[in-house]
Amino acid sequence: MNAKDHYDNHLAAFYAWMTGNFETKQQEQEAYFTRKHITPSGNRVAVDLGAGHGLQTISLANLGFTVFAVDFNQHLLSELNARAKGMPVRTILANLTNSAQYAMDAELITCMGDTLTHLESVQQVSTLLEQWQRMLPASGKLVLSFRDLTQELHGEERFIPVKAEDERIHTCFLEYFPGFVRVFDVLMEKINGQWIQKVSSYQKLRLGIEQVKMMLTAAGFNVLDHEVIARMHYLVAEKNRG
Structure with a gap:
């Protein structure tokens, strides 16, 4: 199965259970954004790609963003909608590989969890980084997280x-x-x-951290911060001003 089929037919049904207590995990994500000074400074619009059941979306909404949450799985988006009632959140059922379905002016794009590794090829990652760069204004930010699977386990x-x-x-x-x-x-x-x-x-x-940093630079981003949390790499990048 590809990633969408796997989530649609198997993982989405128990994804929320698997990830653990929502409030605890969501507060961890919000604390991360706060530490990295991810707060509204422009049009207040954030696009959360691979939003899942909303850990990052709810956190960003709490911090003052209007969030467009994009995911390819309706089950997870329904869970997110139930949690986001009354908040400035809109969901978009779309595959993040089709950027035309969510293209808009946004000052922040996030692609977190392990979403980046769900893509089909390194070239696809590179192409999307370039497309996301074009969606952002000068100094707009991109926040990524992913697991580096280049080291083989035996x-x-x-x-x-x-x-x-x-x-x-x-x-x-x-x-x-x-x-x-x-x-x-x-x-x-x-x-x-x-x-x-x-x-x-x-x-x-199997994306390597230095490989992703190089792709970000090639796409027109400046990497501002890199932190490893629970074996997951977190990156904050800013669109070059030039």
């Missing part, structure tokens, strides 16, 4: 326990190939006293 290291409760267990298994990793999401659920296994897989790009 043997039992490839089995990653994600979350476990009395009646639900989620494990990931990683299979490495040149340029990408195939991720198997294995969900065990106890239904009517019987354990049922559900498995689906999709591929993630």
